[in-house]
Amino acid sequence: MVQLTYDIQARQQTSLTPRLQQSVKLLQMSTLDFNRQVAEAIANNPFLEDPAEGAHASGLRAADLAMDVTKEASEAHSQEPASSGPPAAHEPDADGPGVEHLEYNVADSASGYSGDYPGTHSHADNDVGLWAQSPINLQDSLRAGLCGYELSARERCLIEFIIEALDPDGYLRTSFSDLAGAKQFSPPVSDSEWITALKLVQQLDTPGLGARDLSECLSLQLNALHDDTVGRGLALRIAADALEQLGRCDYSGLARLMACTEQQARQACALIRRLNPRPAACFTPVEPSCYVIADAIVRKVGKLWMTTTNQDVAPQVRLNNTYAKLFRESHGGDRSPMANALQEARWLVRSLEQRNATIQRVAQAIVARQQTFFDYGAVALRPMMLSEIADELGLHESTISRATNHKYLASPTGIFEFKHFFSRKLATRSGGSCSAMAVRALIQEMIEEENPKEPLSDVVLARKLAHEGVLVARRTVSKYRAQIKRPAAELRRSA
Template identity: 30%
Template sequence: MQLEVNVKQSLALKMTQEMQQSLQVLQMSAVELQASLAEKVSENPLLNIEYQDHQVDFKKIEKMALLKNHSGSATSVKHISEDYLHTKRPVSQDVEDIEKYLVEQIPSNVDLSDIEKRVLLFYINNLDESGYLDVALDTAADKFGVEIESAEKVLRLLHTFEPAGIGARSLKECLLIQMVETYSETCLPYRIVAHHLDDLAQGALKKIAVLCKVPKAEVQAAVDFIRTLKPKPLQEVASSAVEYVIPDIIVDEVGGEWVVSVNRKHIPTISINEYYAHMMKECDDETKKYLKTNLKDASILIQGLEQRDQTLYRLARLLVEVQASFFEKGLTALKPMRLKDVAELLEVHESTISRAVNSKYIQTPFGVFKLQALFAKGFLNTEGQTESTSHIKARIKEIIESEDSRKPYSDQKLAAILKEENVHISRRTVAKYREELLISNSAKRVRYS
């Protein structure tokens, strides 16, 4: 047996603690960063945190983030003032506990036995997240030893509670419950839901008109009303957390020039606690080791925050250059752009741009968008120009909005219209984009006046 020694040379990138911290901080959204900083401060005595509005020294950042002008035209970037830091975001509201809300509606004047009250509570406790009853009547009857008629009586009582449709066992029953107090069983909306719900789902209004022996215009009016009903009773009152959307980058036009900033308004200031830093000169070796470790961690964290600002700032400046038409005209003018292309222009790794884009939002004159929305896919049209999928989707939506609702365009017709505009995509691609826009097919878009 012979023993051989082979020497092989290879290159490997070793992630330092500083690099790991910087990448972690870069990947966080503003909300996640707030929570992370609060946790870091609670663990590290050498960290100070200040919860107050403050400005970032963008002159310092701009020096660190000197960017080559790749487009050949200069883009003016200035520090943004407090007046332009308006953040539009949803406001969360506390909603009463659903079970408590329903229990409080149990009428005192209704003659319910103790067993029936228990059945009612059983129903309330077995509603799914949409408000539908998630248990069969015979199951409730067997569990509490009551007749099926008694179990059904209790369910009918639950059906009188708010929100309308609560306790329904199907979509049909949910819609009928919402109409029962206002409409009779002979009215057209009630009849359509009770007997032609499948046809309604298919948009077969002509068929419904024939079966119900009424004009198509009456069917259209009835369908319009049915669509105002709630298919999920709890969809508007269910208690749910609302995620705040805080833009990480703000782009605004001031005096004819684009103003770009990294939004630090909602992120607290982190600094070194000088008292503990000075203690290292006088404390024992064990304490000194502990403080040194924490000082290093604090310094790395602060460095990571500065690196995050630098990367987002450089990215924002480049976006204003590359996607100038988007900032002037909106999504319809968005150009195709890849993470790889941006990474090459900024001379960083593609994964760095991916982390910078992750869970980030940008505020523009046209609203707040996910940063990922600016990285659009695309392809060449017949004139050799690149069209983005976002632009094509926006155009499809525009065409459909301007169509004659009595004769909606088919997907084939939409493809033909786009072809006339030098955009060649198949009918299947049009259908795919239309569905992604949550727009129904032509059969379901038709209206009868």
């Protein structure tokens, strides 16, 4: 007798309707991208209009709509089968049968907006700059470099995981095992596949991108030089095995270690110092056509800083009730293209209002918690997490993350991304806490005020911070110093 055993497992899976997927996409768009999306909708949907649209243009659209509605109504009447029963109930805002699952799509993530100038606008307040130039996006630049390669869907997905994991300096500091879950690929991805994908990323653009550490970053740049470059071979050996001696400018020690003359060691070190330890920095030059726009404006009202929505750049759209009434009176089919257009128009108007309200609420919650920042600068930035704003507003943390993505605040001291105000907590001697950004600002001040002939080491910086009541380890100071683009004390010392 054969006994059969069934293994039934319950699995929870999150699904998003197409409407909700689109709402999430709109929320995380920058203002420029969202303006473009709304402009395209107004151009393609006869039931949407810009409040500033001229009467003549509106009249032309009304005439076109009347012709379309009349045509659809006559076609629907001629094709409608006879029926003695009552008409079927219709729900205008339904998403239709079935639920679409939200899946990762490499092709969708590769699309981007070049950052064209938005429409002309004016504002009366000159104390707050509403424009800021935006850096070129590293990830989009790398994706563009993939256009000439014939790759399978699996290879493109692996490359996308790597590109997304690159840090602001261009390094891949995430292990292959952490890039993607073990069950995300079938069969599982081997290390050789990851290496192949990484090697391709390292060839896409500026040499050094995709390196896993400083040694590999320098080696990639040296390998990109001509073979006859003087000192290249020795420089490769130093980059691989003697970065510590290089940092100390220990030329005699390098000469002994590498079995070369001290002059050759100096020559190779000079070649290495001409390299870029942060290759992604080449993607941050400002171009005239790349701008960001402030979504909210911060001003002081009495003793408090308050935010208002930047109405000059917020897209304006409304439903043309006259056109909607004309369509309803035509008795057109509920499932006709015109009915779908009316449904899409209503949904977009609601989504715009919800998006603006969410961004305004998040902006005000941030400013309310960071009053001291706007009074005293970065050293007074309070530690703050996304979860704190989510709990205060009664929203999900992922919603806060999307509402702060590519969103900017304009203040009298400059334009700041919403995410600029989120920083983890560090302990203080008094038992309180301060933000990591405030500690970086203190380190910046200490380095700027140091004696160039006797620069402060990371150990001394940690002691000075402790004297200020901030308890951080030396390795933490080293990390923060690197984040503010300051070299080690040995390299800051002037002759």
